[in-house]
Amino acid sequence: MQAYIIRRLILVPFTLLLISIIVFIFMRAVPGDAADVRCGAAGNFDQQCFDVVREELGLNENKVNQYFKWLGDIVLRGDFGYSLSQVSHINEELGKRIWNTAQIGILSIAFTLMIGIPVGMLSAVRSGTMLDYVLRFLAVMGLSVPNFWIATLVVIFPAVWWGVRIAPDWVGWEEPLTHLQILAIPAFIIALAGGGTIARIVRSSMLEVLRSDQVRTARAKGLRESAVVSRHVFRPSMIALFTIVGLQFSLALGGSVIMESIFNIPGMGLWVISAVGERDFMIIQAVVVIFAAWFLLITLLVDVAYAWVDPRIRY
């Protein structure tokens, strides 16, 4: 196991390096840069504007030099550099924004479990009943309906119908209840899809266990059904959840990109969306590398945890 973890850890920097090269090349392969946006968006098509801005932002430099300078700053100093369009230091902005995104991620995972586990359990225990069909329908709905669409409805309809907004403007922890209200709504919407996935996984795992010999034995011993489900069915079914919950952490990050835009939450998602429009390579590269690192870390933890909770798994 230790050897496996070490092998995986050694692979992390190489994977990140590869990702950094891919994102760097792809961003520069697309026509247009920050100078086009800065000069062109304001209607200035004067070549001098493009030239001065490109010089100022270092976009005139050789691409290979640009890459190694950027990489060197990250590796040697942990410095992601300056934003091209927002004239701010990326590390400082990251410090402000990463926690807001993390809060949405954590809350959405909590909601995912709150939705997925009970729904999956009920669906499995009442398998084949009307309740099962309804819950499965809702789970599939949660999986199928795009969360940006639900979010838009949540934003617009309360205003149209009742003249109120259920998602207030952003405030920090100085107003804890409002802050939680702001975070809870997008987190819940992200969790709808994850909850649907988990409900289906929990249901199928539990059904598999419900049909096993150990459950038949437990029932034959005369145990109450609640004890059978909680002790002999649910616990073994939890193993399958580990993988999927790990992936939900990554999906929650991806979901936050759209949710932060719609609910106007100053996190990394909102930041990167703006950066894409402004061709701010520096922000996009930083966020992609951080998201990738986060994904690699979570995947590693899930794999390790998976082997740990299930003795049958050996690496």
Add this chain to the structure above:
Amino acid sequence: MAEGYWGKYWRRRVSRRRVLAGGAAVGAGAAALVAVGCGDDDDDDAAAPAATQAARATEAAEQAAEAEATEAAQAAEAEATEAAQAAEAEATEAADPIQRGGTFQHQKSAQNTTLDPSVTVTDPTWTALTYNHLLGYSLVEEEAWGDAANGWEQPDATTLVFNLEDGLKFNPNAAGGRDLTSEDVAFSYSRFPSSLSDFGSEVNQLQWGWMGVDRGASFDTPDSQTLTINLAFPWASAIPSLGSSAMAIVNREMVEAAGGGLHEVPNAGAGAYMFENIDETGNTYVRNPNYRGHSTARGRFTDEVPYIDRWEDAIIVDQAAREARLIAGDSDVLGGIDKIQAQLFDGEENVQVIQGPANDHAIMELDAFKWAQHPLLREAVSLAIDWEGIIDVVYDGEGIRGAPVGPAFSQVLPQDEIRELQQFDPARARQLWDQGGGDDVFPDGLVTVIPTFASNTRLIDFIVQSIDENLGVPTRQEPADLATYVALATAPPSEKIWHYFIAGENSLSTIPDYNALTHYVPNGYGAIFGGLYTFDHVLSAFYEDEIIAVTDEIGSELQGRYDLQGATVDPEERKEVLQDMQRYIFTNFCCVLPLPVASIQYYAMGARLRNVPAVPDIANNASMGYRRAQNMWIAG
């Protein structure tokens, strides 16, 4: 080493069974939480009470919108609407006395990239609030209103003399709130060339190049309240141009202390408000204690301080979220909307829709390098477009024929004449296309670029379809976001991948009465955007002579006519020159075709606002519309 509190937990061995049991407990707890946690905790206030005046205004607007049939009827209707609005405003003021105070809730989609008004014009809110200008210009009235200036005269074609208001002071943060003098104005106007060369200013040279500050223009300041601008060459639009948001008056000491640029320096002006806070959620503004009213009330300026106390400008990225804020009464402005949206807002108690004659400009830009030598093909394209169909389909009947001069200006060609000059004749189009060998010149059809950030998809689709159906020439559509769009549009003349693109532009709001025309000439947008280069163009040296030669003749002709209209300061003479130039553009089809535009503009504002400026002034950056409407107030 003593074991820390958390050490026992880190070291404790946790069994798999325990973890799974914990998971089960979390699941059970989660189920309970779901059951009890779904209560409604929304305690937002109910929406604001209905505004009777807003309902009346909306009703009047709706009546006006329904009554459009012919052009004459449209004009009469617009006049009637204006009169009704004016009467209603008077009645409202009489019945509803002016209230002072309150906070204007503004919203925008992105934070400023710089705080230097000589470097950016992308966000006119802070320039309008924290800086003053010599004057503002009303498109509705075709008249300038003094702001820092209380009078001016033009003794000859190249001399403008301004007299400043008494007692103008900068805000207390700017050099201790000293008096604003004519030297500050001269300094502010002199900065543009260095802002471009040192900082890559985004402010288009069209906004300040007319003064010729880099070509021999000078400023005289015989005393602290008199400024003489000696233009390098005559410029008929000098007065309206001074209303542009870029023409903000800045404090010299602050600029110098900041090394020449105000990128991160707020409050360097003498506007009615000052920045209170700037962060990632938006900006807030409070009154500038040194600001005083104008010596006489003119237009939107008053003889006292603005009626509204404070402005909050929230960054709201998502359009649906911005709409929700307006409908819920949490914002006072949404901006320009279309007819369908205007109908959707009908009856919303927190929304008032202001409507009036639009001042839009839309173009079909042909890549001059590809089309300049094919006059028959250009004409064929123009004849293949169903111009009236655009008005019916794209603008739902609320449109007019567009021209190289904005429809709000008296120099624009009459509609009948435009219809005569710009005809739809598919049979003739096909004949000309064949005669000009169109299928050989463009064997692979045409390419256009679709801006994914703009909302003119219906217009583009209609034109693509027109060309396809009436000429039998297909167009490949290339979608592009802003950066890609700019890069493709401004590619070197022989390297543009597109044959034409459709652009609706709002630059009319930046430079009042001549900006539409700049799209048609090399030294405006024509060269770098449309490839219409001449040997005189500053960038011509970058390209081979054979490339420039393709477009030089027609480009020089257009530029000459443009320069002539700028130099013709007599209004009547200028009108003739401008109309001749429009006729030339309509009959040569090179290389920008004016497209029909909306005749009515709708603008969504908060219902609690009173004395809101009329369309099209409402959003205009030169008059600065509602942002500079110091006699606008908040009811309730």
